[in-house]
Amino acid sequence: MNKELFEKGLAIRKSVLGAEYVEKSIAAADDFNRPMQELTTEYCWGWCWGREGLDKKTRSIINLAMISALNRPNELKMHVKGAIRNGLTKEEIREVLLQVAIYCGIPAGVDSFRVAKEAFAELEKK
Numbered sequence: 001m002n003k004e005l006f007e008k009g010l011a012i013r014k015s016v017l018g019a020e021y022v023e024k025s026i027a028a029a030d031d032f033n034r035p036m037q038e039l040t041t042e043y044c045w046g047w048c049w050g051r052e053g054l055d056k057k058t059r060s061i062i063n064l065a066m067i068s069a070l071n072r073p074n075e076l077k078m079h080v081k082g083a084i085r086n087g088l089t090k091e092e093i094r095e096v097l098l099q100v101a102i103y104c105g106i107p108a109g110v111d112s113f114r115v116a117k118e119a120f121a122e123l124e125k126k
Contacts, residue, residue: 001038001042002042002046004046005042005043005046005047005050006038006041006042006046007046008045008046008050009040009041009042009043009044009045009046009047009049009050010022010041010045010046012045012046012049012050013040013041013045013049015056015085016045016049016056016060016082016085016086017078017081017082017085018081018082018085021078025037026041056086056087057083057086057087057088059086060079060082060083060086060088061083061088061092061096063079063082063083064076064079064080064083064093064096064097064100064112065096065099065100067079068096068097068100068104068108068109068111068112069100069103069104069108071108071111073111073115076112076115076116076119077115077116077118077119077122078119080093080115080116080119080120081119081122081123084119084120084123090120093116094113094116097109097112097113097116100112
């Protein structure tokens, strides 16, 4: 493991997903899934999100579309919250999800809107 990339990724991951969520995920890791936590933090967050070519807001837009298309509701909810932290508005998120509905199908769009509304409601409770 590249410790420098891991630490960079950990900082970015916390800034997007929230420190509490990330710390809880890492603390819950065991011998089985710890390598996945390390891989995700080092490569996804450190290497990819840590690159200079795109800002966090743009990366969030891309992730929302891809995760919606892949029908990954748990990841989508987490990334909707992250997108808000990265400066997207609800209206911008809505536009991304409408685009998903057209290019990936209405069921993907409907599910994504439902998950996004749940994420917004959870954020409003805080």
